[in-house]
Amino acid sequence: MKTHILVWSAAAVVALLTPTFASAQTKAAKPTPPVPRTADGKPDLSGVWQPGSDRVGTWEEANQGVGVPEPGQTRARRAERPSYQSWAAAKVLESFNNRAFDNPVARCIPQLDLGGTEGSLYPWQFVQTPQLIVVLIESRHVFRLIPLNAKHPDDLDPSYLGDAVGHWEGDTLVVDVTGFKEIMSGLNIHTDALHVIERFTRVDYNTINYEAKVEDPKALTKPWTVHSKLMLRPGTRLQEYVCEENNQDPVQMDRLIKDGVVTRK
Amino acid sequence: MNRSWLVGFAATLLFAAVPALAHHSFGAEYDGNKPVTLTGVVTNVQWTNPHFYFFIDVKDQNGQVANWKFEGYPPTVLNRIGWKRGETMKPGDTVTVFGWRARDGSNWAHSREVTFANTGKKLQSGPPAGNGDGGNTPPVTAP
Numbered sequence: 001m002k003t004h005i006l007v008w009s010a011a012a013v014v015a016l017l018t019p020t021f022a023s024a025q026t027k028a029a030k031p032t033p034p035v036p037r038t039a040d041g042k043p044d045l046s047g048v049w050q051p052g053s054d055r056v057g058t059w060e061e062a063n064q065g066v067g068v069p070e071p072g073q074t075r076a077r078r079a080e081r082p083s084y085q086s087w088a089a090a091k092v093l094e095s096f097n098n099r100a101f102d103n104p105v106a107r108c109i110p111q112l113d114l115g116g117t118e119g120s121l122y123p124w125q126f127v128q129t130p131q132l133i134v135v136l137i138e139s140r141h142v143f144r145l146i147p148l149n150a151k152h153p154d155d156l157d158p159s160y161l162g163d164a165v166g167h168w169e170g171d172t173l174v175v176d177v178t179g180f181k182e183i184m185s186g187l188n189i190h191t192d193a194l195h196v197i198e199r200f201t202r203v204d205y206n207t208i209n210y211e212a213k214v215e216d217p218k219a220l221t222k223p224w225t226v227h228s229k230l231m232l233r234p235g236t237r238l239q240e241y242v243c244e245e246n247n248q249d250p251v252q253m254d255r256l257i258k259d260g261v262v263t264r265k
Numbered sequence: 266m267n268r269s270w271l272v273g274f275a276a277t278l279l280f281a282a283v284p285a286l287a288h289h290s291f292g293a294e295y296d297g298n299k300p301v302t303l304t305g306v307v308t309n310v311q312w313t314n315p316h317f318y319f320f321i322d323v324k325d326q327n328g329q330v331a332n333w334k335f336e337g338y339p340p341t342v343l344n345r346i347g348w349k350r351g352e353t354m355k356p357g358d359t360v361t362v363f364g365w366r367a368r369d370g371s372n373w374a375h376s377r378e379v380t381f382a383n384t385g386k387k388l389q390s391g392p393p394a395g396n397g398d399g400g401n402t403p404p405v406t407a408p
Contacts, residue, residue: 099290
């Protein structure tokens with residue numbers, strides 16, 4: 001009896017310790033490098049990143065089994081619901097009742113993607129210099145220029161992605177975005193008073209924490225925030241995505257709206 | 266325990282899902298209440314942005330053939346989930362497609378998953394129903 005107890009106790013100890021050893025060995029085999037830094041000592045954000053994910057690994061490893069994280073279901077991205085002024089809420093509701101057929105992205109118009117709005121389907125690439133950070137975005141094949149320690153130009157022409165300037169606050173890249181074109185269709189409307197403050201912090205080798213605060217005093221009753229993560233994807237290459245190539249959706253949607261089959265009853 | 270449940274619930278309310286950006290609204294063209302599974306022979310593949318399209322000939326019980334059009338992910342996404350242009354799906358291949366029908370009731374649908382008869386392999390081909398259309402609950406309170 002005593003022998004049995006001893007054997008079982010030993011087995012239990014081994015079973016308890018095994019995962020720890022296995023995990024320690026895995027970690028020892030694959031040590032995570034520290035956050036890389038540029039010559040001026042700033043965190044280096046260079047690389048290809050998957051927004052809206054929290055899984056470590058290559059694109060294939062991180063998205064295995066679950067497929068690419070589904071649009072609108074990314075676990076790593078949490079956004080507050082915008083609180084619209086009544087006139088703006090009415091506009092959004094109008095679009096909702098027409099099943100968002102008028103969303104400008106259906107016409108290949110880009111919108112500032114706040115940390116993986118498109119459900120982690122498309123990678124971003126950061127290219128960093130001491131004076132300028134460039135973000136290349138596969139979806140709709142657009143880029144963002146973020147000059148550091150610069151001012152927004154006085155003669156700003158409104159644009160879809162806005163004008164961005166950045167500066168370092170410790171190890172966090174803070175990006176101020178303004179000068180947006182007004183968007184009054186679809187479910188994500190905003191006026192030309194839209195102002196976004198983004199914060200990128202590379203917290204470890206594989207992870208950038210992303211936060212954004214969205215203000216629009218002409219359309220919102222208060223600012224709203226979004227929290228997300230960007231995960232390093234070694235080996236992933238950005239591909240060409242020319243949205244205008246074969247965009248059949250606007251014609252199809254316009255026809256269905258005229259036929260009266262889209263509007264919610 | 267109760268407290269953590271409450272905190273979780275509050276967080277869920279605070280971070281309610283906001284409309285996701287997608288290339289376009291699913292619901293403006295397709296009906297999530299009309300799932301369809303069809304088997305047929307591929308007649309054409311358009312490997313293009315912002316969506317790939319493929320067409321299959323589907324034979325009904327009386328031997329009548331109808332050509333169906335399916336929409337799916339763009340090539341950049343397909344390339345990362347196991348598809349290869351000109352190899353994975355070719356004219357003449359027999360495939361079974363799951364998706365949802367277009368709102369006009371024509372031979373047109375949004376594809377979600379394709380099974381290839383020659384290999385038995387199953388691949389995702391498009392996003393889920395409801396993507397980008399706001400779902401069933403208005404994203405704002407009626408003013």
